[in-house]
Amino acid sequence: MHIPLGSPATPAPSRRRFLGLAGAAAGVGLLTACGGSSGPTVNTGQATGKAYTGAYTGPKVSLSFWNGFTGGDGPYMKKLVEQFNAEHHNIKVTMTTMQWADYYKKVPTAVMAGQGPNVGIAHQHWLATLAARRAILPLDDVARELKLAESDFIPAIWQAGLYQDKRYGIPLDVHCLASYWNTDLVKKAGIQDPSSGFESALAKLAAGPARQPFWMPNQWPAHMIFLSLLWQNGGTPFTSDASKAAFDSDAGVTALTWMIDQMKKGYSPKNVALDTQYNAFKTSRNAITWDGIWQINDLRTTAPSLHWSVGFLPTIGHTPAVWADGHNFVLMNQKSDDNKLAASKTFIDWIGQHSAEWAGAGMIPARNSARSGADFKARPQAAVATKLGAFRFLPAVPGIDDVGNQSYVQAVAKAVLGQASPKKALADAARTADQLLASNRQKFGS
Template sequence: MTAAPRLSRRTMLRGTGALGLAGIAGLAACGRPVDDSTELPQVSGDYDGPPITLQFWNGLTGGDGPVMRTLLQEFTAAHPAIRIEMYAIPWGNFYQKFPAAVVSGLAPDFGLMHNFQVATNAARRVIVPLDPLVDALGLQESDYLPVVWGSGLFQGQRWSLPLDMWPDSLFYNRRVLEQAGLDPDAPPTNRAEYEHALEELRRRDIQGHWLPAIDPQGVGRGFDSLLWQMGGELYDAEGGRALFGEDAGIRALEWQHSLIANGWSPSDVSGSDANVAFKNDQNAFLWGGPGALINDLAKVEDLDWDVAPLPQIGPHRAAFSGSHQFVLMRQREFDPDRVTAVVTFLRWIMANSIGWAKAGPVPARLPILQQPEFAELTAQSHVAEGVEHIRFYPLVPGIAEVQTTILYPAIGDALLGQIAPADALARATEQASFLLEENLTKYREAR
């Protein structure tokens, strides 16, 4: 086994380029971006003032965008005085543009962002704590899973309102399983069953799990799920030390590598390759999030598919999940009418988030999952069977960039045979230590 090369600090900083993190690079040069002494006004009841137009920014540029626009129309029909202009910007651009808008005094009223970006933007103070609005929003801890309730909390304050959860799940092609002599109504639930199914498929010249080795984002979230299933953690509680290179991470990555080594997966495919193969009955299993896959697969005529929670490969049940979360952008001065109108919308959409489930994600509020209408969404309700075991990234500023710029590419390198799994993770752990150290300093100064 080749020893992981050590890197000088200069080489590391030049190599990642990630220290000017997406979405806040411009802010770092400006020092403290805005005066964070402004306070939210007290809000009670629905907005009943003159006509008002709110600005709502998000990254919903895919099939989820039209679903949100439909919900906005339904809201305005119920609240004619409030009009909401939605600006859907690709996520990468969104995380760059909205902080700049806050600095310039042109911030939208509210936005939607990923849970793993909340801590970063809270540390930069470009969003505001929602604690003064908790009662007006009708937030109750009992309405959420503990991991979801806690996902909007950072340094003892609530910074975001969870809309949904989208755990990685097992999408399976029923026709391919049946042709291999496997029960299409009993998808594998554990390692033995999963490997048995893959071997039966291989015996019939079908590579049943197309692992997207050249798609770091897709394969990386599978690694996260497996690491947690193996009993490991990505980082320590403070976000100052990477733990993914320890034994649990090695076992997780070695299992992924075994999919290729055993002939159960091609060696160099992307997520889109796997998706196309699945749609053409050449692939039995996809690991992925419901937000993208449910509506995509539903559009394919005569595709016989279903979805279930991820199989338990390690000693524990776990699955990576993300969440879209509403945030209020910091303003130079808050207008009570505008804040009241935003709260009116947020309260409405949380009560009506069954409509958002049509976009694929599972609503965050547990009472919504008990509604008969949710049971009618077959795929989403099957995904929801596994939500008690979801895991989120830790609430540490800058963690998402460490994942995407350091850990996930290292996983791809190992799966492409360029480096042994243990060496890939050791190298990534060393690289991550530089960025984690810089993050702790950077975000401490920002606060």
């Protein structure tokens, strides 16, 4: 089925996204650790203030709202903010966007200086780091005041917002890896659904309309593919307490070996550079690619003549599983009067209730109510939101993004490039990860 046009491009050039988050992770060590110096001279308890009654009735206030929605998702959030301002004469929200790399470096520093925003957005896997840096406030009281509970959300994303038994994020969406396929090539190969019997589908495609149907990248999103396959084979990236690496298990070796086998079978060329597999898909040089759902809108605008479809990642291992992350609302840990805090609660609550509109950015709304309407069910990513229990998230551990970037991300690249065997690459990376995890426990005081 040809996906209809209609939405601007989503965030993605994956190169910018990958390098941005990696750069942010590298910069986090420059910030003051929670176990180090005196930290921010601000409150460290719950974000309480005046009781929330469902609407802000105080004097006019101005709120600053920071995020990293610099891609095609930006216009959707901008439109929501403008709509909010139009409906709330006593609240003026000013949105500031910046690259995620800059965002994650700037937020803690700005909060320390008392110049941070009132409201922000954070990826799930960054919540623990920001909380350990005391850059954001616990939101258990806010969640109760807004009458939010796990039953309102995808359970996994609700639980992913916890760090040390406190809630630091109010979930907005989930985004995950997905499988895209060229419907014209799949049809020519006589395949109805390439997600069912995936390897058989690749063999048929290779024997027919697509000699190399499934290009395997060595960089972004290669580590997401690896993690998804790791979970599918019963493994985990880290031990249950996240004190040690576990991605070098038999499940990890099996996952990484499968990735390399795609080249050995001739389904993928070697040395697939960053973004090459995605660009090849847009020009019909391959038939299937695995990438994030944030590419949905990019495909609509940059490849308008391409006929494609998208679905949940095929189960290559024993259990359906897919790498996932999410955007969360956060409140900054700085001095703020009760009126601004109450207005911030109103803003977060309003955007959450309108998150079905945010789905236009290519995301999956975290709220169940936003996914139950006909508008969302008609969107391409609805086909990905069919196995919500299979979404997998990184553990809530400070600095976990940096650990991954310096360990299994590098191991996947080395193995796919043929520079090391899967077993050796993962074993070496696990030792690096263990050292980083130990260092982070000292750095973050937890």
